[in-house]
Amino acid sequence: QVQVVESGGGLVQAGGSLRLSCAASGAFFSINSMAWYRQVPGKQREFVAAITSGGSTNYADSVKGRFTISRDNAKKTVYLQMNSLEPEDTADYSCNVELRVLVPGTGTYMNLEVWGQGTLVTVSS
Numbered sequence: 130q131v132q133v134v135e136s137g138g139g140l141v142q143a144g145g146s147l148r149l150s151c152a153a154s155g156a157f158f159s160i161n162s163m164a165w166y167r168q169v170p171g172k173q174r175e176f177v178a179a180i181t182s183g184g185s186t187n188y189a190d191s192v193k194g195r196f197t198i199s200r201d202n203a204k205k206t207v208y209l210q211m212n213s214l215e216p217e218d219t220a221d222y223s224c225n226v227e228l229r230v231l232v233p234g235t236g237t238y239m240n241l242e243v244w245g246q247g248t249l250v251t252v253s254s
Contacts, residue, residue, distance in 0.1 A: 131155030131243055133226050138248030141214055145252070149209040151224030151245055158238060161227040163200055163207035167220035167250075177222070178209060191217075214252045221247040 137149040153160060164179035178188045178198040186198055197210040207224060224245040232239050 131157050131228055131230065131241065133224050133243050133245040135222065135224050135245040135248040138222060138250045140251045140253065143214060143216055143252055143254050145214050146210070146212045147214065147250060149211070149222055149224075149248060149250075151207045151209075151226070153205045153226050153228065153243070157228040157230045157241070159229040160200075160202065160205060161229060161240060163198075163227075164225045165198065165207075165209045165222055166225060167218075167222045168247075169220045174223070180207065211250070214250075216252045216254045219250060219252045221249050223247040 132155055133151050133153045135149060135151045137147060139147060141147050162179055162181050165177040166174050167177050168174040176189050177192055178196055180186050180198045180200050188196060195213045200207045226243050228241045228243060229238050230241045
């Protein structure tokens with residue numbers, strides 16, 4: 130059983146900052162990519178930022194220069210530092226993690242994509 134759990138959401142005024150965390154736990158061999166997505170009710174989920182196992186990062190244009198994604202491999206955790214928050218950043222933020230897991234009984238490995246339950250970020254104007 131593997132899971133990822135987000136934390137750090139909340140209510141903040143426009144211009145403020147928040148840091149989201151997402152920790153992976155359970156039985157897996159390693160963590161490949163880690164990413165953040167967000168969704169507003171009634172709209173499609175959108176990509177926010179991602180980081181590879183080697184530390185390469187990628188951001189949505191809407192958050193470039195304001196958000197920073199990072200990871201701590203020892204803690205099996207990915208972070209999203211969000212600065213200069215805007216009301217348009219209000220959404221449910223979910224963590225997406227690709228894990229390398231052992232396939233039981235085969236001795237082989239496969240990649241498994243796991244989603245967290247989400248954490249709500251509300252930015253007031």
